[in-house]
Amino acid sequence: MKGLAGKILSRWYICLIGLFMISVFAMYMIVGENSYIAVPDNLDLFVAQYKMMKNTGTFWAHGADVPFLNGISRDNLPGEFYLYSVLFMIMPAYPAYVVGYILKIVIAIASCLLLFKDFLPDEKPGDIAWICSFAYGILNLFPAFGIPFASIPLAIYLLRKIYRIGFKKEALKYFVLLFFYPVVSYFSYFGMFILGYLVLAIIWRWISDKKLSLPLCVGLVILAAGFVIFEYRLFGAMLFSDEVTIRSTMKDASMGLSGILTESFDVFKNGMMHADDAHSYLVFPLCMLYFVVLNAGYILKRDFKGIFHDIYNFFMLLLVFNSAVYGIYYSEGMRDFVAFVLPPLTGWQFNRTIFFSPFLWYALLFILCRRMASKENVFIRIAARLIPVAAVFVILLGSGHYNDLYDTVYGTAYRIKTGQEVDRLSYGEFYSEELFDKIKSDIGYDKNEWAVAYGMHPAVLEYNDIATLDGYLGFYSQEYKEKFRRVIAPALERKENTRIYFDDWGARCYLYSGTDDSIVMATKSMTGVTDTDIYIDAEALRDLSCDYIFSRIEISNADEKGLFLKGVYEDTSSPYTVYVYTLKY
Numbered sequence: 001m002k003g004l005a006g007k008i009l010s011r012w013y014i015c016l017i018g019l020f021m022i023s024v025f026a027m028y029m030i031v032g033e034n035s036y037i038a039v040p041d042n043l044d045l046f047v048a049q050y051k052m053m054k055n056t057g058t059f060w061a062h063g064a065d066v067p068f069l070n071g072i073s074r075d076n077l078p079g080e081f082y083l084y085s086v087l088f089m090i091m092p093a094y095p096a097y098v099v100g101y102i103l104k105i106v107i108a109i110a111s112c113l114l115l116f117k118d119f120l121p122d123e124k125p126g127d128i129a130w131i132c133s134f135a136y137g138i139l140n141l142f143p144a145f146g147i148p149f150a151s152i153p154l155a156i157y158l159l160r161k162i163y164r165i166g167f168k169k170e171a172l173k174y175f176v177l178l179f180f181y182p183v184v185s186y187f188s189y190f191g192m193f194i195l196g197y198l199v200l201a202i203i204w205r206w207i208s209d210k211k212l213s214l215p216l217c218v219g220l221v222i223l224a225a226g227f228v229i230f231e232y233r234l235f236g237a238m239l240f241s242d243e244v245t246i247r248s249t250m251k252d253a254s255m256g257l258s259g260i261l262t263e264s265f266d267v268f269k270n271g272m273m274h275a276d277d278a279h280s281y282l283v284f285p286l287c288m289l290y291f292v293v294l295n296a297g298y299i300l301k302r303d304f305k306g307i308f309h310d311i312y313n314f315f316m317l318l319l320v321f322n323s324a325v326y327g328i329y330y331s332e333g334m335r336d337f338v339a340f341v342l343p344p345l346t347g348w349q350f351n352r353t354i355f356f357s358p359f360l361w362y363a364l365l366f367i368l369c370r371r372m373a374s375k376e377n378v379f380i381r382i383a384a385r386l387i388p389v390a391a392v393f394v395i396l397l398g399s400g401h402y403n404d405l406y407d408t409v410y411g412t413a414y415r416i417k418t419g420q421e422v423d424r425l426s427y428g429e430f431y432s433e434e435l436f437d438k439i440k441s442d443i444g445y446d447k448n449e450w451a452v453a454y455g456m457h458p459a460v461l462e463y464n465d466i467a468t469l470d471g472y473l474g475f476y477s478q479e480y481k482e483k484f485r486r487v488i489a490p491a492l493e494r495k496e497n498t499r500i501y502f503d504d505w506g507a508r509c510y511l512y513s514g515t516d517d518s519i520v521m522a523t524k525s526m527t528g529v530t531d532t533d534i535y536i537d538a539e540a541l542r543d544l545s546c547d548y549i550f551s552r553i554e555i556s557n558a559d560e561k562g563l564f565l566k567g568v569y570e571d572t573s574s575p576y577t578v579y580v581y582t583l584k585y
Contacts, residue, residue: 013127017109017134021102024405028098033428036407037097038143039457039522041274043430045472046144047097048459049077050088055465059089067467068458069476069509070450070544075233076475082230083184084147093463094427100146101404107184108137108150115153116366118160128373131388132366138392139358140399142189142274149275151184152359155194162219163205171215179222182230189352191227195220197356237475244478247348251504254332264327267354268319272326276401277358282394286387287364291316312367315360322360326351365391425522425575432574436464439569443548443580450545454511454534455519455526455552456576469544474507481506483544488512491535511536511549519553524575532556538563542583549581 028035037043052066053059058074065071078085087096087103112133116125125133141149158178165171185191202216228235255263270280277283291312298307307313328334329351338350365388372384396406411422439445450469453461458470469484485492485502492499494514502512513519514535521528532553538561549555549563554577558565563581570577 013130013134017130020134021105025098025102028101028408029095031408031412033094034412034426035094035404036411036422036424037404037427037430038402038407039425039430040401042143042402043427043522044457044459044520046078047088047093048457048462050085050096051093051463052465053077054088054093059085067447068462068471069473070469070480072471072473072476073237075237076473077233078144078186079231079233081183082186084144097143097427100143104146104150105134105137107147107154109133111151111154111157112136115157115160118157127385128366128369128388131385131392132362132369135365135388135391135395136359136362138395139277139362140395140402140404141276141358142355143402143404145186145189145274145355148185148190149355149358151181152190152194152356154184155181159198159201159216159219162215163213166215167218175219175222178219179226180230181223182226185227187227187231187234188348190355191223191231193353193356195224195227198223245475246478246481246506247475248478249481249503249506252332252335253330255327255330260327260330262327263330264323267326268323268357271357272354273401275355275358276399277361278395278399279358279361281398282387282391283361283365287316287361287368290368312364315364315367319357319360319364322353322357325353362391421524423523423525425524428573429524429575430522431460431463432571432576433464435569435571435574435576435578436461436466438571439550439567439578439580440464440466442569443566445548449547451548451550452511452541452546453550454555455529456550457520458510461550466548466550469541469546470509470511472508472510476509481509483540484509486540487537487544488535489537489540490514494535526552529553534558534561534563536561538583542585546583549583551579551581552576554579555581 049066052068053074056064056066058064058066059080061074064074066074066077080086080089083103084100087100090096091099109130113125113129116123116129116133137150139149155178158174158181161174162171162178165174182191185194198216198220202213202220205216206212253259269284271277279287294310294312295307298304298310329349338348342348369384369387372380372387375381375384396403399406407424411424411426414420414422445466447465447467450467451461452458452468452470457472458468459472461468462471488502488511491512491514492502495512495517497517498512502508510520511534513529513531514533515531516529519526519529532555534549534551534553534555534557548566554568555561555563558581562584564584566580566582568577568579
């Protein structure tokens with residue numbers, strides 16, 4: 001028993017990581033749909049899309065439309081081979097979301113440890129490697145693409161193996177794995193950039209080795225082929241469709257040099273919403289301090305070659321590059337140049353290089369702590385192990401976006417302690433399935449009938465198998481955007497910031513308030529609503545064959561707009577009061 005206890009104590013970090021994942025999974029299953037899950041670009045977007053495909057049986061369908069935005073090609077939604085898609089295909093939506101979170105952590109740890117062993121084949125990954133890998137795995141990043149974030153070190157590992165082994169027999173498995181890598185990645189957010197980085201790596205090694213690396217060239221072709229095959233729907237829509245989409249009219253901020261530099265530094269220091277790695281609190285100051293000390297040492301020793309050969313400096317250079325590209329994106333001239341050279345990429349956000357920075361920050365943290373652990377000073381060695389643990393707590397407690405775990409624990413504890421609810425919608429409340437089942441039954445809803453949402457995200461209706469004329473998607477017909485704009489023109493004319501938001505972007509094809517900035521709060525209360533009039537062109541809405549308006553707001557000018565109140569609905573399982581209106585034809 002002493003031997004077993006000793007082994008457990010010596011592997012304390014593995015035990016704690018395993019306990020964390022088991023506890024988190026159990027907590028999510030016990031709390032269930034009362035969990036507080038982030039809404040922006042998550043519950044209001046991808047989760048609803050997956051549920052729609054499940055409801056309509058279109059995961060594998062071809063030549064089929066999905067019932068939102070007046071009918072969108074299934075090809076415009078995530079592919080069926082993407083691992084995250086598979087989870088929603090085979091499981092109910094909420095368990096799929098939870099399993100996706102746990103799987104992201106597992107993939108991140110496995111990928112990082114494989115890369116560790118490749119860099120340091122004579123060492124066993126110890127506490128620092130495991131905890132830094134775990135820290136990277138629990139980062140609260142864009143949930144729908146958590147797995148692609150987690151698998152970035154796996155791509156590096158496979159390509160390094162191919163580069164070193166070449167065309168020997170044992171390299172075959174790495175080429176095969178590279179071909180299947182797109183299953184855990186996503187082309188438009190990650191794959192295109194991985195291919196771009198790989199081209200730069202091939203050129204770099206060509207110059208350094210004075211010969212072209214044919215294995216890497218073959219790897220480039222194989223990886224590109226994998227993306228084309230596994231994401232054939234995306235490539236078909238991108239390359240072979242002549243439909244003019246909203247990307248042709250999207251406009252981003254146009255900045256001068258000072259604005260670009262400010263934006264670049266801000267994202268370098270703080271990250272951004274979809275790549276919120278919480279590095280600014282602890283990792284950034286420590287890594288920057290070490291960067292100064294490290295290079296001051298090289299300069300004092302006049303070891304200038306060491307500056308250029310230290311991998312720490314190389315990773316820091318990549319971080320600067322990613323941040324600079326993010327800032328340069330806000331140069332209108334650069335965006336126009338990209339659109340001119342590569343027309344299919346018009347509207348493409350090439351600033352997603354920043355998605356690769358979270359891995360680099362935590363790789364720098366690992367390098368720093370490993371070097372500290374090699375020092376003779378016992379306090380430095382202890383600090384080397386405490387810093388990654390502190391980073392884990394910073395991530396769990398300090399992340400500003402997509403921190404579902406903290407929000408759920410806090411919301412649940414608040415409910416138990418006070419007997420009251422936080423003013424925020426849980427997963428189950430956001431979608432309110434029981435309420436909408438009651439509504440659909442009472443009004444005799446037919447799946448061929450079209451609806452719009454007011455005062456709630458259209459995703460709520462989509463999740464509940466109600467076809468919508470509105471919706472949220474970054475890639476749909478410009479012609480339809482213009483048709484829908486006629487519906488909401490009265491609201492846009494009243495609020496200039498809303499008009500700019502829709503005309504210059506338009507991904508959220510919603511009914512807007514003509515007075516309030518937002519009426520789709522993810523809260524139980526609707527205290528932010530100050531104007532209960534609806535500002536629409538009802539005739540334009542009739543032209544789209546709209547049958548129902550599902551509203552969280554009792555519309556005060558319904559008669560004026562030719563709307564008939566079909567019913568008012570509530571349910572004990574939901575904080576919503578839903579007013580269902582029909583249009584008088």
